[in-house]
Amino acid sequence: MDEIREGEIPLDIDPATMPADGHVVFIGRVRSPWLSRQTCPKNMRAARETGQAAELDPSRGARAGRGGGCRGSLFSWLVRWARKFILQNPRHAAEPSGTFALRSPARPNPIGLHVVRLVSLDHAGGRLRLEAVDLIDGTPILDIKPYFASADAVSDATIAERGTP
């Protein structure tokens, strides 16, 4: 994961070795059908298209507070990836791009964002069933937030109607 491709530029200091500005704790892990990077869908659209469900196996009280039948934003911790690239050259891309213009899992803070449908909660086991997810089995989870279209889905049309401030 530390391979440097043509056109890629690392930061002067690797965030993986920088002093911490803050710390995270895992609240659970994903259980998914994807056992390797090769089989794992590349994004949530591709994951939904597989029709394969997934689960969250919560720890530390994550089971409290969510039922099924709604949408949520899942935050993952993408531990397997380099954190040092500011300019990177994904295999599918024609040329290098800035990390913050990409959804690449290689980022200074390796937090993934996955808008998921929460299908149901298994009250006995505490597992939360998801319609689909684009994460390898065992990936740690940091947070689950309710998804509100009014705040989280921004259409260009809405902005055009309001005009430029």
Next chain:
Amino acid sequence: MDEIREGEIPLDIDPATMPADGHVVFIGRVRSPWLSRQTCPKNMRAARETGQAAELDPSRGARAGRGGGCRGSLFSWLVRWARKFILQNPRHAAEPSGTFALRSPARPNPIGLHVVRLVSLDHAGGRLRLEAVDLIDGTPILDIKPYFASADAVSDATIAERGTP
């Protein structure tokens, strides 16, 4: 911020004092007109309605890779809030809810999600101008991701059309 309201339940161990499962580094800070919790809009919809712009003051190479004229998901680190609540009772709510059913900034990992419009990039200063943001001036930033409607905006209609897997 450690006040416990009626019906609120803290975790057995406060995540703020747990050993780290991972660490974050700040990639920059927000510059906004909101200098206190009282004046800060409560969500992105309210922030957009103020018509007040904001900026990102990047460090550590965050200036690379983003221009203006597009949407992005901004990740903040909400340092001022308690991390220990699993059941909480926001002032606006009728009854306590699980943390993962709320957008409250008090969470085990205090990561905020803000879907913003990136208006322009000041190439000389490296500041990124935002249409609006619901964050207090000086809040640290962890990440900026491009927003893709195909992955990040899930409509119930789309899911209903596909049927249940």
